Amino acid sequence: METCNKMEYQPINRLIIKMCLPPMISMFLQYSYNMIDSMFVACINEQALAAVSLSFPITNLMNSLSVWIGVGINVLIAGYLGQKRQDKANSVVTMGLILSLSVGIIVNIIVLLTMTPYYSAFTEDSQIFEYGCIYMQICAFMQVPNMVHIAIQKMLQATGNMISPMWFQIAGVVFNLVFDPLLIFGIGPFPEMGIKGAALATVLGYVLSMLISLYVLIFTKQKVKLKIKSFVFDFHMFKNIFGYGLPSFAMNVLSSLMITFVNLFLVTYSDTAVAFFGAYFKVQQLIFMSVNGLIQGCLPIMRYNYGAKKYERVNRTYHSGTAIAVIIMAVGTLLLVLFPRQILLLFSASEKMCSVGIPAIRIMALSYCFGGVSTMIATYVQAMGKIVPSMVIQVLRQGVLLFPLMWLLNNNFNIMGIWWSFPLTEFIVFAIAVIIVKMNKSQVKNI
Template identity: 55%
Template sequence: MKRAFQFCILFRGGFMNHKNKMETRQMFPLIVSMAVPPLISMFMQYTYNFVDCMFVSWIGEKELTAVSLAFPITTLMIAMSIWIGVGVNVLIADNLGQKNQDRADSVVTNGILLSAAMGIIVTGAVLVITKPFFSSFTDDPEIYNLAVRYMRICAFLEVSSMVHICIQKILQGTGNMIAPMWFQIAGVVLNFILDPILIFGYFGFPKMGIEGAAVSTVCGYTLSMILAFMVLILRKQKVRLKIKGFHVDFQIIKEIFVIGFPSFIMNALGAFMIYFTNIFLVVYSTTAVAFFGAYFKLQQVVIMTLNGLVQGCIPIMSYNYGAKNMPRLRQAFKYGTIIGIVLTGISIVLFWTFPEQILKIFNASDEMMTFGVPALKIMCTSYVFAAAGTMTASFMQSTRRVGFSLIINILRQLILLLPLMWILSQVIGMEGIWWSFLAAETITVFISIYLYRRYPVKFSDNPV
């Protein structure tokens, strides 16, 4: 009887050790199953701004310019959310790969508390900087007032954004990709429904204009947060909130910050890039600023879809790094890169084929069409290079080479881009700004390949 009991324990242990799909399932279908839900989720994440921009453009070009000027702040806010979320995601996947359930549960509770605290801090900071930020861009009092009114409401989306993205990444770190997709979709659908109702005053609601777009966005994020909590608490998951014996673990918090930092940089640099690009473009016209705001919404749909693929691959790579399974680690990186290049290649074909129709979504004027169509074609060509560079940075991040991941992200959106933007704009004018994006991404890819080959993976028992 004793031997039979021992056999059952061993059998159960063996089954539990091997049931995680991230170490057993064939790689291509695994990546598809892991990546499609967060791909859709990330697509939906940036659909908020796309939808706001689309409806606001129907009010007028000044309103579109105001939302475009606000986009660096909202991008930075989302970058903060992704920072904590990705750090939690990687730590959970790593600890599950090492079969350390108790620590994985501790990461859940510490991560949610950290995200809520950071959300409150960021909200306060945004309210403080709103006026001086917009005054640095425009002397037009109407655009300034529109931007301030919009941002003062959007500031309150950060707590719900931080918490729901954290829970999203918690579930993704366990291999559960479906639930995060649905609570993200629910928020976007609510935003899409409320936008025209509150902006234009349908069904007896007051006509709120640009402020209606902001209220709709906050409501959408809040709904996603509520649903995320319900899924985590009420549905059985592979990790849970650790209440009994819980204490704030500053080592876990440090690891969350360190591991998620490259993802923050990747997204935050987008905010700084928009800021500096607007400085270059405002010299030419406010229409150029409005165009770039519209273009960046389009670009973010593509890049965040790519990031959704990356967020599906990161748990697989992190899990197999924790399990010290080199073949599957490299296989995940290879398949993820190929899929990313194919996805971005499709987007390039669409942008080259239908540039006028795409810009008309934003009610583009004749002036905007004149320089916008060639600009769209030039900049979108960089997407395939962005796919390869982003996947390499994520591979470095998943294998704890955070410094290399930071280098790749900083190169493509700051160190290379801004000098190229200045040089090329001096040589060929505004068109040089568009060409700088393609040049920066291309150079970064070659540097990424060098780093990948020059510095191979080394397994370590130290998670950071």
């Protein structure tokens, strides 16, 4: 057993706990950056909160691109390790770092060039526009360290090392949590920077995570390593990194498009509605990102055992992971249904925001359990290399089905129709996902 990877022989439930808890914590922390910024920025005024809320689709898109490359690297490395092809796994490490650095620089430049027209399209309030541009002029520079450290995080997770990546995230988030108030409000020797301080604390937090991750990969003993001397660019590997990570990218990027789409409706009602949805979505993302962390632990287990042709372990991981996802989502639903006002007050919500937000939170929370199961099914077929059905589930959840339902219900029931479109969409997609998994069950035996 000493020569085997633990994903090949450890009891599944125990393995899921070991593999999933660290990335669940990591994903929870990764998406807490924007929530932490929002909580402190809300103390400035509601316009500042609205500006950071409008920035969320951009920062979420940036994170989505990082996860796209990272998950592609993760799936490819796990598969090669399951096939005992160590040299190939090491080549993926080098290819992944090159891609992460290159894409990060390109995205940084694009964000800087497009943020002014972006904010112009969503607000006529000059103060919100100014706050938003100031915030993103600095936050744009988070992309390179974000992409590099997430790529390394996924490399190590593919080998079964889930602890080190968690510490990358903890270091960055703790830095952001400490320096946000210091730089925003000018506490002690630090200058009062306002919304600039929130952005700067975020960027520096990502830089710290990147530096720690590079040190761990290069200077500590890991099951994969950089391949420099004999590295040759492999187009097939390049294509597979993007292909295998595409469903995860879709899941994340479509949420950015969804927020943008919802904001187009909400701006016709009030800036308060926009500010509320931005605050709510950060809370929702923390719950969904906990499930995403669960997925990031289950995916390499399923992919490794699929590569090793241990199909029973693939299926047991899927079933156990689904049960855990439902439990997480059920707890999240209860918290939001029972304590919506207390959650909104974390963002210094006015009574007007609470009147809009409390019924909205309770309605949208009804979608969570359905979304958790659909996401696990998408991950299961992704682990088998079935990219198209996995993509179909994600695109339906946050795009193709949601948008027309939202338009239809908004026209008939006004703002309440927007909130009800979420649980209705998730229920329909859940039914479709169950059909998809049954259609693909012959690919893996004993489902």
